[in-house]
Amino acid sequence: MHRPNRxxxxxxxxxGFLGVLLLLLAAASTLLAQEGFKTETSSGVSNIRIAVxxxxxxxxxxxxxxxxxxxxxxxxxxxxxxxIFDIVSKSLLPQSTPGAPAEIKIQEWANAPTSAAMVxxxxxxVQGNKIICNGFLFxxxxxxxxxxxxxxxxxxxxxxxxxxIAHRFADEIIxxxxxxxxxxxxxxxxxxxxxxxxxxIWQMDYDGANQHAITxxxxxxxxxxxxxxxxxxxxxxxxxxxxxIRMYSLVLNRMVNFTATGGTNLSPAWSPNGKDIAYxxxxxxxxxxxxxxxxxxASRRITSFRGPDVSPVFNPRTGSQIAWIxxxxxxxxxxxxxxxxxxxxxxxxxxxxxxxxWSPNGQFLTFAWDRKxxxxxxxxxxxxxxxxxxKRWIQLTHDGGRCDFPSWSPDGRHIVYANSxxxxxxxxxxxxxxxxxxxxxxxxxxxxxxPNWSWK
Amino acid sequence: MPSSRPASPxxxxxxxxxxxxEADINSSLTFGRxxxxxxxxxxFAGSIVLHGLxxxxxxxxxxxxxxxxxxxxxxxxxxxxxxxTMVSSLPLPPTQRTLDTGVLTSEAPSPAPIVTKERTEPPPxxxxxxxxxxxxxxxxxxxxxxxAPPKHIQPVTPPPTKAVTGETAGVRIAQSTLEVKNGTAxxxxxxxxxxxxxxxxxxxxxxxxxxxxxxxxxxxxxxxxKSTTIIFDINRxxxxxxxxxxxxxxxxxxxxxxxxxxxxxxxFGPLPQGDHITVExxxxxxxQ
Numbered sequence: 252m253h254r255p256n257r258x259x260x261x262x263x264x265x266x267g268f269l270g271v272l273l274l275l276l277a278a279a280s281t282l283l284a285q286e287g288f289k290t291e292t293s294s295g296v297s298n299i300r301i302a303v304x305x306x307x308x309x310x311x312x313x314x315x316x317x318x319x320x321x322x323x324x325x326x327x328x329x330x331x332x333x334x335i336f337d338i339v340s341k342s343l344l345p346q347s348t349p350g351a352p353a354e355i356k357i358q359e360w361a362n363a364p365t366s367a368a369m370v371x372x373x374x375x376x377v378q379g380n381k382i383i384c385n386g387f388l389f390x391x392x393x394x395x396x397x398x399x400x401x402x403x404x405x406x407x408x409x410x411x412x413x414x415x416i417a418h419r420f421a422d423e424i425i426x427x428x429x430x431x432x433x434x435x436x437x438x439x440x441x442x443x444x445x446x447x448x449x450x451x452i453w454q455m456d457y458d459g460a461n462q463h464a465i466t467x468x469x470x471x472x473x474x475x476x477x478x479x480x481x482x483x484x485x486x487x488x489x490x491x492x493x494x495x496i497r498m499y500s501l502v503l504n505r506m507v508n509f510t511a512t513g514g515t516n517l518s519p520a521w522s523p524n525g526k527d528i529a530y531x532x533x534x535x536x537x538x539x540x541x542x543x544x545x546x547x548x549a550s551r552r553i554t555s556f557r558g559p560d561v562s563p564v565f566n567p568r569t570g571s572q573i574a575w576i577x578x579x580x581x582x583x584x585x586x587x588x589x590x591x592x593x594x595x596x597x598x599x600x601x602x603x604x605x606x607x608x609w610s611p612n613g614q615f616l617t618f619a620w621d622r623k624x625x626x627x628x629x630x631x632x633x634x635x636x637x638x639x640x641x642k643r644w645i646q647l648t649h650d651g652g653r654c655d656f657p658s659w660s661p662d663g664r665h666i667v668y669a670n671s672x673x674x675x676x677x678x679x680x681x682x683x684x685x686x687x688x689x690x691x692x693x694x695x696x697x698x699x700x701x702p703n704w705s706w707k
Numbered sequence: 708m709p710s711s712r713p714a715s716p717x718x719x720x721x722x723x724x725x726x727x728x729e730a731d732i733n734s735s736l737t738f739g740r741x742x743x744x745x746x747x748x749x750x751f752a753g754s755i756v757l758h759g760l761x762x763x764x765x766x767x768x769x770x771x772x773x774x775x776x777x778x779x780x781x782x783x784x785x786x787x788x789x790x791x792t793m794v795s796s797l798p799l800p801p802t803q804r805t806l807d808t809g810v811l812t813s814e815a816p817s818p819a820p821i822v823t824k825e826r827t828e829p830p831p832x833x834x835x836x837x838x839x840x841x842x843x844x845x846x847x848x849x850x851x852x853x854x855a856p857p858k859h860i861q862p863v864t865p866p867p868t869k870a871v872t873g874e875t876a877g878v879r880i881a882q883s884t885l886e887v888k889n890g891t892a893x894x895x896x897x898x899x900x901x902x903x904x905x906x907x908x909x910x911x912x913x914x915x916x917x918x919x920x921x922x923x924x925x926x927x928x929x930x931x932x933k934s935t936t937i938i939f940d941i942n943r944x945x946x947x948x949x950x951x952x953x954x955x956x957x958x959x960x961x962x963x964x965x966x967x968x969x970x971x972x973x974x975f976g977p978l979p980q981g982d983h984i985t986v987e988x989x990x991x992x993x994x995q
Binding site for chain 2: 369392396399430431
């Protein structure tokens with residue numbers, strides 16, 4: 252009976268609703284228009300463009316060619332990985348191979364298409380059982396006084412020594428041109444290698460070459476940590492008394508004493524002076540952070556909260572702070588405290604954070620973080636860098652599978668980490684990248700985990 | 708109290724309701740039985756049209772304005788800027804924006820050059836090209852002024868011992884200038900032979916400070932187009948010290964940003980020669 256009237260009122264309601272909708276949309280669009288701006292602070296400072304000439308062979312020894320091949324490729328890769336150079340492709344280099352300052356026509360290298368600002372060149376020869384190598388670095392823009400660096404190296408005629416010499420020369424170039432930061436070409440990476448059911452500690456050069464085993468314990472060894480003076484290696488290993496901190500001397504090439512205690516002892520960390528070791532121990536029932544001296548004596552407890560406390564790492568710049576992972580509020584979070592346990596500060600606001608590593612300048616922490624942890628949550632475990640003073644973070648890996656165990660290089664420009672593209676633990680491989688997340692590449696194949704970069 | 712209240716709505720509206728009911732009855736009577744089903748269909752169609760209209764408006768709106776939403780990572784008003792600053796404070800050179808037009812720097816293969824067929828232009832008709840008339844100007848002759856010889860010997864002004872950077876065109880070999888995004892940073896070393904001999908070191912000093920200069924710290928309202936000069940010493944180990952403002956720009960924020968740029972640097976690497984040098988560094992902020 253009331254239908255006609257009701258439809259008109261409904262129609263009014265429709266139009267009213269439509270009007271409100273339009274108003275709301277208009278309001279939303281003006282709001283968006285106000286927030287839509289971008290800022291950036293990147294300055295256009297360019298990298299130094301460096302040309303690396305193939306070194307000139309100056310001996311007829313049959314071994315020269317193969318050693319020189321190793322040397323040239325290593326030097327090129329070192330400078331390319333340094334992260335501070337634009338390296339000139341070898342196809343753009345001039346035809347000549349200068350071996351000494353008198354032989355180089357610097358203008359050739361400064362002109363297009365090479366357009367190099369710096370040229371590294373030299374001679375390489377094998378005499379008897381010795382490699383003798385002269386390396387030069389010339390400033391191609393300074394025709395009057397081009398020479399920056401002149402170095403002579405000699406060593407035994409082995410492939411390894413050819414690589415060593417290339418690393419040393421690369422470090423010297425990086426030291427001069429980076430503004431005083433030491434190169435990392437001679438640094439080492441220690442890691443866990445999956446060998447059947449066991450896990451042993453292995454070592455490799457920073458570029459993935461020269462991989463070899465350190466321990467042969469026939470058990471599960473985890474989280475290797477090299478001492479600041481490269482003399483000792485601490486790790487946790489499964490023995491008759493459960494997981495204990497073990498110590499291996501790289502000087503003596505054998506296991507040395509570290510006092511065993513009760514409970515599960517995990518994740519050792521060296522203080523920057525090499526005298527103390529912080530680790531997680533559950534000797535009192537609850538995993539807490541303990542600090543002891545390098546032989547396992549004089550241990551003292553730092554944390555005393557319910558919930559697990561693991562993965563401590565010292566501030567390498569000051570040695571007076573520890574970052575660690577604590578599960579005191581359910582899911583593991585990243586915390587920072589003073590070395591005596593005071594000034595506890597929570598760094599992450601949620602998710603699932605693991606395995607922190609402190610940057611050499613003490614300014615940043617890198618850690619693995621699953622920011623939205625839980626069933627069906629988006630994202631996965633990725634590597635993050637956080638500025639400690641401001642707690643601002645950036646994400647370095649995206650969609651590359653599970654990433655864990657980041658570790659800073661001694662120059663603070665690189666981060667090594669473990670990555671498993673499909674999430675399986677046996678497919679973990681070690682990757683390296685620049686500290687801003689660029690230039691990712693693999694160092695090992697599958698079956699390598701928990702990398703730790705040496706201090707120098 | 709009840710007297711102050713307005714009349715109860717039921718009592719007020721009841722006559723009108725009666726009236727409307729009457730009207731309803733009337734209308735239903737007049738429209739008859741067969742009008743009922745038609746009415747339903749019209750309402751149904753009307754509602755479909757209206758719903759379609761609403762859906763169309765929403766979709767159209769989304770289509771028109773879908774570009775002006777948030778960008779990822781820009782939820783806070785200054786989140787984007789903060790993260791960029793943090794990346795640049797990592798001890799890495801800032802990433803270069805690749806020049807997409809360059810053949811060598813671009814990832815994309817460069818397009819093949821378009822080959823156009825050569826066409827010979829038909830020769831112009833003899834009357835097509837107009838021969839311009841020659842304009843002859845009257846030759847001006849200027850009377851040569853004969854300068855009167857100075858009565859007194861002019862005092863010889865000594866040449867300035869120090870060039871004010873950016874304002875005089877003095878001979879400054881030991882200098883390097885670098886364009887940053889919206890500023891110019893130029894450095895000059897007072898010891899001229901040092902800068903000549905170790906030009907690469909001057910370049911390192913320059914780029915290292917320029918990397919650490921955050922031009923966003925300078926207030927653009929007061930600093931644009933101004934320049935400030937900072938003087939600092941570099942010791943044997945390459946550590947800068949004793950930074951001070953030599954020529955203030957008049958904009959305190961620009962001076963501070965320049966000072967901070969120098970103070971942020973940990974070191975430039977050991978000096979190739981000598982045990983210290985003094986560096987004069989000019990920061991110039993220009994509009995983008």
